[in-house]
Amino acid sequence: MRTAGSIPSRRAAGAPDRDADFRGAVGLVAPYFRKYALRLFVGFLALVSVDFLQLVIPRIIKFAVDALQKKTATQALLLEYGGYIVGLAMMIAVLRLFWRNMLLGFSRLLETDLRNRLFSRLLVLDKAFFQRRTTGEIMALATNDLSSVQLASGMGMVALVDAVFMGVAAFLFMAYINPTLTLIAVAPTPVLALLTRFLSARLHRRFKKVQEQFSVLTEFARSTFSTIRLIKAYNQEKPQAARFNELGETYVRDNLRLAVIYGTLFPISGLIGNVSMLLVLFFGGRMIIDQTITAGDFVAFISYLFLMTWPMMAMGWVADLFQRGVTSLGRIRGLLEETPSLQDSRDSVSAGIVRGEISIRGLSFSYPGRRQPALDRIDLDIPPGRFLGIVGRTGSGKTTLCHLIARLYPIPDGTIFLDGKDVNGLTLAAVRGAIAYVPQDVVLFSDTVAYNITMGRPDAPMEEIEAAARAASIHDEIVSMKDDYETRIGERGVKLSGGQRQRLAIARALLLNRPIIIIDDGLSAVDMETEHAVIRSIAEYLAGRTCIVVSHRVAPLADAHEILVMEGGRIVERGGHEHLLSRGGFYATIYRQQTNQR
Ligand SMILES: Nc1ncnc2c1ncn2[C@@H]1O[C@H](COP(=O)(O)OP(=O)(O)OP(=O)(O)O)[C@@H](O)[C@H]1O
Known part of the structure; x- marks a missing residue:
């Protein structure tokens, strides 16, 4: 991420010469x-x-x-x-x-x-x-x-x-x-x-x-x-x-x-x-x-x-x-003339992903210009309807894994499959249409609460909007606001707390009703008990759909079907909460530290 007020470097190298500029200009107009x-x-x-x-x-x-x-x-x-x-x-x-x-x-x-x-x-x-x-x-x-x-x-x-x-x-x-x-x-x-x-x-x-x-x-x-x-x-x-x-x-x-x-x-x-x-x-x-x-x-x-x-x-x-x-x-x-590194080809299939099954085979990934891989030989099977938790130190590759599942960067063929289909053979719309993604940095618009929740589904009925907001544990706070769901938020309206913003973003993703939902550290601004309660409520709401939740805290993920522990781009531990505790590894240590700190 760029830091506050950092200065972008000039594009110096490879400046085209004047003649090329001129020919290009003529061609363009x-x-x-x-x-x-x-x-x-x-x-x-x-x-x-x-x-x-x-x-x-x-x-x-x-x-x-x-x-x-x-x-x-x-x-x-x-x-x-x-x-x-x-x-x-x-x-x-x-x-x-x-x-x-x-x-x-x-x-x-x-x-x-x-x-x-x-x-x-x-x-x-x-x-x-x-x-x-x-x-x-x-x-x-x-x-x-x-x-x-x-x-x-x-x-x-x-x-x-x-x-x-x-x-x-x-x-x-x-x-x-x-x-x-x-x-x-x-x-x-x-x-x-x-x-x-x-x-x-x-x-x-x-x-x-x-x-x-x-x-x-x-x-x-x-x-x-x-x-x-x-x-x-x-x-x-x-x-x-x-x-x-x-x-x-x-x-x-x-x-x-x-x-x-x-x-x-x-x-x-x-x-x-x-x-x-x-x-x-x-x-x-x-x-x-x-x-x-x-x-x-x-x-x-x-x-x-x-x-x-x-x-x-x-x-x-x-x-x-x-x-x-x-x-x-x-x-x-x-x-x-810039082209996106990810584009649909003529052979891309727009097959609908309905079950939400995710399989990952030998996935390694490095960011351009980085020698150290951000992900190193990841193998993973998430059956439909599973709740997967991911924990790990900062920089261990959690976000990268989520980004690659959502196909935000190009990946090699035969590494990620949705419902058994290689994502590289699917259109971007098919992949993105299957996934509701809540990023770490929440983006809200200076508009009403309802607008912010229904962004991906503007015609959603009110009952569904409320159900999504309830599942994200934000409904009660919304109805206590001046104009209910019509309350304006952002620069010209009510200022929301970090936790409220995050839960609003989760409600927006839940309303999309997609077979897969990924929440990337989307509750970092609330306390541990609230995070646990919200995750439980989301899991209930999503019953039958695949859910991946990344968190820095271990306890809120205790109910997950499976939890991955990541370290240096690799999965170093995996299994249910009890199993991981009994192993006495990184997960158990962090769990003890975090629960003792309370
Ligand atoms: N856009 C990028 N360009 C280059 N390197 C990146 C980029 N994004 C992440 N990285 C590097 O990839 C590695 C994994 O980062 P990633 O964001 O996936 O970790 P993370 O586990 O999600 O961390 P955090 O918990 O802090 O969000 C880190 O070494 C990071 O510096």
Whole structure:
């Protein structure tokens, strides 16, 4: 388990290179472009039409200026030109509204689709994945990274098409007016292209770092708040705040390093635009004096250059948006390509497990990266309807055994059988549908008591809910609460004690009515007598179903048909209570110690 406020390590090794990131990003979004092809087509048509109409305006101005210069301009003619410009401006406004809706709408649809895919993927990934990736990292993907993708596919793409079309068209209009002056005007642009290329690799790296640091920061905040009581109990508020501050400073530093590049790219683009303007004023001015071009042409030329300045400046911005988008898509793709280590195959059978018989043959298991096996050659037969108790020191493998029966980790073929069928040949739904599992850490929702009990069976009748709660010895406490079964619990409701939470979780599992129930140290928060009474009541309720109860205490398991004693991943003693006491081994020693301590 991760400790309070532990810092997740960065995923350093094997970072894919930029080209692979780019190819992967294209592969990921290509289907969306196909899906929304029509929307994109009409959107871009409107965008390009706006650009075209904007390019017409300088032509009208040129005619007006030339008419003024030639003194042929009448008030009616000028009003007519003005009218054209107003008409064009109105058309531009309407078309702009339209393309924004189409193209920015596309980026929102893409974002939503990706978010849904991420969420669905997370729901099928297994325990091993969630141990590898932190919640903070996942949250950063679902917020910062998705919004980078949205920006790149929305404004980024719009700016790119706009800049390219407007840039090329303005260039052609300028070349039509005067090719020499046009070449002079665009002479500084290669510098911009080189600069963008040079800076974009750095941009990519630094942005990746910023996103990773954001994940670290998010994870730290999450783990702090989820362990806030512990932090307070250990007086750790100040060190936690200091560590948060430190992480925040690193995040700011990383962002500032990114801003340096961003801050270089934008002003230099602007500067290059202004240098072009200076050159045009100087050489164009001389051309008017030499009468190579008319004053109208010059005014139109300057207008086109203005129109071209935006694409030149936009290039830096677009490059930045795309870099961020591609980096974020790479991170999102990494998660979407995660596969659960446990999956149904085509041959998996969804056979219903009804008897609840469990057989284990030579089961050994090691956690990834651990040399010491957590379970070592376990052989076990639990006939249907049996009550099995498991005791053992901490770390002896009790939880691992329960997890493997519930198929939470992959196991070799031919090691665990339910009703005589190898679990590896069954679908996950068939295995999990046969087992009601109560984990060590109880999870309750901030909702009503009834909601928490009926989570796995929302339509269960009230009598059954009450019967399950009675069997878990929590019914009396529930009816003494303000609103009975409708009492809200959790953050905005009644605070329950550890023992009440555990018994509520047991009631939830009992209500599932499954042939096998596993309670993994699910009563650690109640005293020994209560634990014994609750286990007895559960055993009565479950009559005929298979029940495995793990406990640190020996006495409450005295009624079990069989008790296993585990040590170092092995079963070192097994048998009924009396038999184990008479053996005078670990079980007998612990029993004596625990009962004498009372
Ligand atoms: N997710 C994991 N990754 C790596 N090692 C693990 C993991 N979970 C448990 N282990 C290791 O496997 C061994 C058995 O652990 P397990 O949780 O099964 O013991 P346990 O008997 O249930 O302990 P406890 O009574 O404290 O719950 C221990 O050495 C533990 O450190």
